Amino acid sequence: MPTHTPSRSTSGPAPGAAPAPRKRQPNGADLVIRLLERQGIDVIAGIPGGANLPLYDALGRAGSIRHVLARHEQGAGFMAQGMARVTGRPAVFFATSGPGATNTLTAIADAKLDSVPVVCITGQVPLSLVGSDAFQEVDIYGMSIPVTKHNFLVRSVEELAEVIPAAFRIAASGRPGPVLVDIPKNVQMAPVDQAVFDNPPLPGQPAPPPAPDPAGISRAAALLDAAKRPMLYLGGGVVASGASDMAVQLAERAGLPTVMTLMALGAMPAGHPLSLGMLGMHAARHTNLLLAECDVLLVAGARFDDRAVGKAERFCPQATIIHIDIDESELDKILPVHCGITGDVGLALAELLPLLRTRAEAGREAWLTRVEECRRRHPFVMPGADDPRTPYGLIRCAADAVDHDAIVATDVGQHQMRTAQAYPLRGPRRWLTSGGLGTMGFGLPAAIGAALARPEATVLCFTGDGSLQMNIQELATAAEEGVNVKILLADNNALGLVRQQQELFYEGRLVASSYRRKVDFARIAEGFGVPAVDLDASEHPLRDLADALRAPGPCLIRVTVPAGANVYPMVPPGADNLHMIGGEPEPGDAMPALSEDDDDSDTHADATGGRHVHA
Amino acid sequence: MSMPDTATPDRQHLSPRPACPTAVAPDARPLVALRLTVNNHPGVMSHVCGLFARRAFNVEAILCTPVNGGQVSRIWLLVAEDERLEQMVRQVRKLHDVLDVRRRPAGGEGFARLAECMAAWERETAGQ
Known part of the structure; x- marks a missing residue:
């Protein structure tokens, strides 16, 4: 839109102007924030940088949306996922161009595989520089095609009014999924017609669900x-x-x-x-x-x-x-x-x-x-369920200490499978786990996002030492925001599920699956400003666990677990589901090591027996 | 599409057509033509071609032209008929810039005529 006055002063009326102070003409970034407000967005996680500074400037001027400053763009993406997974509504995160944008990709791919509605808004170098290998330029539009449900590169400020509602509509319609909107800096800064700004298009709503045949x-x-x-x-x-x-x-x-x-x-x-x-x-x-x-x-x-x-x-x-x-x-x-x-x-x-x-x-x-x-x-066997210093006990005792509305996030690995097996979930939208992509590092930022969306709830984040270290920087975000996230760390100083596969399927050759040096996670947490409880040193572990879960705000609860404690039963990758290893109730020997042949004959006999009952 | 008949004098350039698609794929499966109507903007070809590539589905030939004043484009894809084709068509239908997908058995003629057209371009380029 052409404007009559070239001046777009942000510092109040010019000398000699009319008595009524002229409103500053809104720009593309202001329009984006206005459209996000109209979508009902009240929290955005993100990180600013050169190419999205106009968006941040507009965010600050509007003052209507709480911004949560993540420490890594992947963390911001998982915070948005946490919000979306507990509410079922699209959540938004911001990143700048180049490395900021590439850092979002894992969180976006994770949302694609688990059908989570998130909208990622990235800054891009000005259109005039696109394609010139400019500073912090990457083709995030091209890079995100395979991992998004849909994506946009906004080429003009006029497109913004269509694209932002469309992004929300697409993210939430049908099978939900992630949408990326890449906005060049010149589009963010381009003036917007005041009439468009005052009467923006309607918010994007999910299309009516298709009726079955x-x-x-x-x-x-x-x-x-x-x-x-x-x-x-x-x-x-x-x-x-x-x-x-x-x-x-x-x-x-x-x-x-x-x-x-x-x-x-x-x-x-x-x-x-x-x-x-x-x-x-x-x-x-x-x-x-x-x-x-x-x-x-x-x-x-x-x-x-x-x-x-x-x-x-x-x-x-x-x-x-x-x-x-x-x-x-x-x-x-x-x-x-x-x-x-x-x-x-x-x-x-x-x-x-x-x-x-x-x-x-x-x-x-x-x-x-x-x-x-x-x-x-063939019951499910859960050794050590009453002792919070065992892998299953940590999960069961934490569940006993919180109410049924607690939200449960996990990272990826043995602790994740054990939580899936053992945590008594009582309802939907309280379970946040990286299912399709299996992203280590998901848990902590997703838990932070869940706590931002449900501040009244206790959010448990079950994690392992391998996963926690993949987004450990978000401890700083948790402390800064004071979110009610309880990190329950089963620390085996190893990549447990990798180690388990090496033990079971690679003849016990353990390669690169154990850490040679232990990390003092309690001190790390405290260094970030998150209180920590080490159950190893506790005289009353059950009581200390319950106390830590009751105290408001973030907390890290750590316990050492043995690296050799495998998750059972286990179906080998690629095998059929009757080929289960372990998990049999055997008095005196909690985890019998079955040979594949034994296991096969046993399960086949049982399946046949089951059919005979109804023959 | 009308094609100027520039190839009358020396058709021998056309007779052996090693690179020209025919009605069967190199592994002798019959070919199918997919007709996609898509929004015409930069990036649509990436969405469509990327989908086929990452799902490991070969495309034998592609033709893309703007229609209706350029608001939309037509993409013709020549692909081998196999048991995964229906799955690919369903995946293509999910792309937001794809407005319509139809399919028909690919006789060789359409693409043979296109090959003639391209052969003419080849000759013109060779003369440069």
Whole structure:
């Protein structure tokens, strides 16, 4: 837009100006902040730099949005993810051009794989310099294509008014995901027509969820009604569509034993009689055994990740599979399904529920009795659950000390799998874990983001020494913001899950999986301004743990755990889910080392036995 | 698209067409033409080609031209018919700048005519 006056003074009215002080003409950056306000954004994590300083200047002038200064752009990205994962609404983070932008990529890729709605706004060098290898110039538009749901390079200030609402609409519509908006500095600084600024476009809202095909729903109902041994398999899409209650109701009505992926934990509360917890690589033995027996499997909002289904061709070999997903490209991607339904999981389950025969009508008692028998014969083994100075005990005792609304974040590794196995999650949107990408360093900044969005909640962050060191600088952010994040560090001075794989699958050759030098994490935390409790030195570890969890603000609670304590059961990568190693209840020997042959014969015998019950 | 007939005198340049796509892929699978209607802005080709590359799906030939005054473009992709094609089409449909995807069996003729056109350009370039 042409302006009549070349002066864009920010220092008040010029001498001799009209009595009413003229408003400073807004620029592109002001418009971005205004559009973010209208999207309901009240917290932004980020780091300023040369190419996004106009955005920061506008942020400061507006004064309406709290900015959280991360210590690394990846940390800022995971803080945004933390906010988005607990609220279900898109969250925003800022980074400058060049290294600031490249540092965001891991957090963006993580959001893509776990379908988390975040909007990353990067500064870019002025358009006139784009392509010239200017200082701190990288092609973040090109680099982020494979890891975003969509991305934009804004080429004019006029585009901003369309692009920002579109970014939010795309991030939150259908299957959610990350959107990157790259804004050159000259676009941020270009004047914006006052009329556009005063009447900006409407905020971007998620598109109405697609309705499922009624014929598919009827077929699914018929298949389930005829099933003798049906099961329900919930994925992260159930949480994303807010369908957790509906899924539980459906399971209860039809009497469906229910498994969850890592991403869906909490969708059915732990301890629910129909819940069999997580399936897959580190599932309880009974969970994978029962899946092999089921004859009809209803899969809702899941994508058959290899960590969940193992060797896909041997997954649920007896089952007719019904698959509901909002993303059509997930149907038939890994497994050919017998009944594929594209649509919102919540809508689909709501339509399916009244069509289904009830548990009694369908005669499910024999199957449910078999489920209980299998659960009793192959229980999940959790050694040391009462002692907070053991890997499982740290998780269980912390859970006992906080209320059901606590939010649980994890990093990636053995502690993550143990938390998934052992933490009694009571509801959705309280579980933050890097499922698809498996990003070490996710936990602490995601926990900070969750605490920013839910200041009233206690946020537990279970972590390991390897993961914590990948974003340990965010301890400074936690201290500065005073967030209620309790870091529970199971410190084995090793990369435990790597070590476990080397022990089990590389003939015990441990290469580069242990640290030669121990880190004093309590002193590190205190140096950042975060109080620390070392349970190793505690005379009353349970009491000290509870006290630390009750005190407001951030805290680090550390305990030494043995590097040789593996997570069991474990399905070897690439094997089928019946090929479980370890996790058998053996009196006197908590973790028997089974040979593969022993394990095979045992599980096959059991699966056959299970079928005989219903033959 | 109209093509000026500049190739009448010496068609022998065209007769062996080693690089010219035909109706089968190099491994003898039949070819399919995908017709994409896309928003015309810089970056769309990156989105489309990058998707095929990172999902390890070969593209035999690409043609892209603006239509309707340049607001949208048409991209024609020549790909091998295989069991993953439906999955690729679904992935392409998810791209926000892709407005429409259709497919048809690829007879060799269309691309053969395009090859003729390109052969003419080759000759002109060779004369420079």
